Amino acid sequence: MTGGRAAGSVEAVFREERGRLLAMLVRQFGDLDLAEDVTSDAIEAALERWPVDGVPSTPVAWLLTTARRKAVDRLRRDKAYAARLAIMHVEARQLVPAAPEGETDDIPDERLRLFFTCCHPALSIEVQTALTLRCLAGLSTAEVARAFLVPEATMAQRIVRAKRKISGTRIPFRVPEADELAGRLPGVLRIVYLIFTEGYAASAGEDLVRADLTAEAIRLARILHQLLPAEPEVSGLLALLLLVDARSAARVDAAGELVSLEDQDRGLWDADYIAEGRDLVVTALCGPRSGPYALQAAIAAVHAEAADIATTDWPQVVALYDVLARVSPSPVVELNRAVAVAMRDGPQAGLTALDALDANALRGYHLLPAARADLLRRLGRTAEAATAYRAALELAGNERERAFLHKRLANL
Amino acid sequence: MKYMLLIIGTQDADPLTAEAGQGLMEAFMAYHKAVCDAGIMVDSNVLDSFETATSVQVGKTGERIVTDGPFAETREYLGGYYILDLPDLDTAIDWAARCPGARAGRVEVRPIQDFDPS
Numbered sequence: 001m002t003g004g005r006a007a008g009s010v011e012a013v014f015r016e017e018r019g020r021l022l023a024m025l026v027r028q029f030g031d032l033d034l035a036e037d038v039t040s041d042a043i044e045a046a047l048e049r050w051p052v053d054g055v056p057s058t059p060v061a062w063l064l065t066t067a068r069r070k071a072v073d074r075l076r077r078d079k080a081y082a083a084r085l086a087i088m089h090v091e092a093r094q095l096v097p098a099a100p101e102g103e104t105d106d107i108p109d110e111r112l113r114l115f116f117t118c119c120h121p122a123l124s125i126e127v128q129t130a131l132t133l134r135c136l137a138g139l140s141t142a143e144v145a146r147a148f149l150v151p152e153a154t155m156a157q158r159i160v161r162a163k164r165k166i167s168g169t170r171i172p173f174r175v176p177e178a179d180e181l182a183g184r185l186p187g188v189l190r191i192v193y194l195i196f197t198e199g200y201a202a203s204a205g206e207d208l209v210r211a212d213l214t215a216e217a218i219r220l221a222r223i224l225h226q227l228l229p230a231e232p233e234v235s236g237l238l239a240l241l242l243l244v245d246a247r248s249a250a251r252v253d254a255a256g257e258l259v260s261l262e263d264q265d266r267g268l269w270d271a272d273y274i275a276e277g278r279d280l281v282v283t284a285l286c287g288p289r290s291g292p293y294a295l296q297a298a299i300a301a302v303h304a305e306a307a308d309i310a311t312t313d314w315p316q317v318v319a320l321y322d323v324l325a326r327v328s329p330s331p332v333v334e335l336n337r338a339v340a341v342a343m344r345d346g347p348q349a350g351l352t353a354l355d356a357l358d359a360n361a362l363r364g365y366h367l368l369p370a371a372r373a374d375l376l377r378r379l380g381r382t383a384e385a386a387t388a389y390r391a392a393l394e395l396a397g398n399e400r401e402r403a404f405l406h407k408r409l410a411n412l
Numbered sequence: 413m414k415y416m417l418l419i420i421g422t423q424d425a426d427p428l429t430a431e432a433g434q435g436l437m438e439a440f441m442a443y444h445k446a447v448c449d450a451g452i453m454v455d456s457n458v459l460d461s462f463e464t465a466t467s468v469q470v471g472k473t474g475e476r477i478v479t480d481g482p483f484a485e486t487r488e489y490l491g492g493y494y495i496l497d498l499p500d501l502d503t504a505i506d507w508a509a510r511c512p513g514a515r516a517g518r519v520e521v522r523p524i525q526d527f528d529p530s
Contacts, residue, residue, distance in 0.1 A: 120501075170413055170499075
């Protein structure tokens with residue numbers, strides 16, 4: 001009994017605090033590999049000791065002290081490794097004051113550094129995502145592999161290579177200075193956003209929503225928001241994720257089929273997420289220049305405020321897309337804007353807007369023919385709609401999205 | 413830690429006008445001075461035109477294969493390099509971004525392996 005409970009609390013503590021522990025240890029020893037190893041060692045020790053001795057009053061401090069001791073042991077055993085670390089990180093180590101031992105609150109939060117290391121632009125996007133999930137969300141390599149539908153061995157190799165690049169090229173473990181933060185922060189936010197979108201509309205596989213990934217992305221966005229509360233785009237990203245995820249229960253029906261925004265039961269939308277998201281949007285839009293996440297969140301908030309599709313403030317949605325297209329021009333933004341125009345001015349106007357888009361830039365993107373099909377269907381141009389649905393089906397990779405398109409095609 | 417900044421150009425890039433060539437030369441001289449002033453310079457050289465390259469391979473039976481031109485199939489060529497002593501990759505990326513070669517072509521940043529067993 002006690003053993004089970006202790007093991008449970010180790011897991012809970014570990015999951016919540018693994019990133020903090022890891023970040024502290026990387027800061028102190030300057031080596032991600034060593035830090036990961038001793039973090040795991042400390043957890044193992046906790047799984048052994050806590051059922052016998054009871055859970056310590058400050059579990060994180062216990063884990064940190066244990067991990068540190070193990071790191072020092074290891075460096076004593078492996079003199080060559082220690083010497084290499086000492087040479088490589090002599091400056092860094094001089095900067096680190098002896099870490100306090102005691103209450104969790106006394107332990108400085110070094111996770112922001114870890115975010116910037118994991119999301120360093122010198123690493124590939126896949127690697128940045130994998131490292132962020134592993135180091136900051138606390139997922140195991142097996143879980144990260146499952147999240148991206150690749151074999152565990154492939155993911156393990158990818159992570160080993162990434163760690164080699166981090167230590168071999170000396171990707172620093174630091175928060176960019178104020179003047180470079182504007183250049184680097186979007187890269188970090190993008191990774192969290194990508195984790196969310198992969199969870200929200202899985203590009204492959206059977207399930208439309210992979211709740212594990214959306215939940216991890218929200219957790220990561222919360223951590224970032226806690227670390228950088230004054231950055232409007234961090235608030236904007238968290239708001240966006242909450243407002244979009246609020247719809248998840250209504251987005252898939254009992255049979256697992258996709259439900260369009262138009263047909264969703266808005267009573268199923270998560271009121272708490274919406275309230276939190278709306279508050280965050282307000283702060284995110286306060287700055288002198290609104291960023292792309294804040295603007296997308298504002299659009300999601302307009303949807304959240306409406307009782308149904310008919311009473312949605314479409315002029316406001318189009319106006320926000322206009323700003324978004326200026327701040328962060330992209331063919332996908334233009335496509336979404338065209339769909340909003342259709343809702344504001346009717347399907348014919350939407351079709352005209354779609355025709356004005358650069359089809360080349362959207363080649364291979366299934367939502368372009370899907371949007372066209374929907375407008376043609378509304379206009380009663382059945383044959384053309386069918387052709388467009390078929391074109392969308394050729395491109396859609398997610399089974400649920402394909403089923404939705406098939407159903408629309410059959411109902412023409 | 414030492415990093416090599418490889419300055420890479422493209423063979424079929426449009427030839428520079430005399431004015432632009434002069435501008436590039438001046439930009440490189442200013443960059444070179446900045447590198448020296450910062451006290452990070454280890455070594456630097458400009459290579460002669462890629463048309464002067466000779467490639468040498470030794471086959472399995474020891475025969476020499478000498479061919480005209482650079483190895484790569486790509487249209488890219490190595491134009492020169494800097495070896496700089498810098499604390500970390502971010503600093504190396506900053507110096508690479510300041511290098512005029514990053515505007516004319518691209519600059520590849522490679523850490524130099526340290527085989528010192530200590």
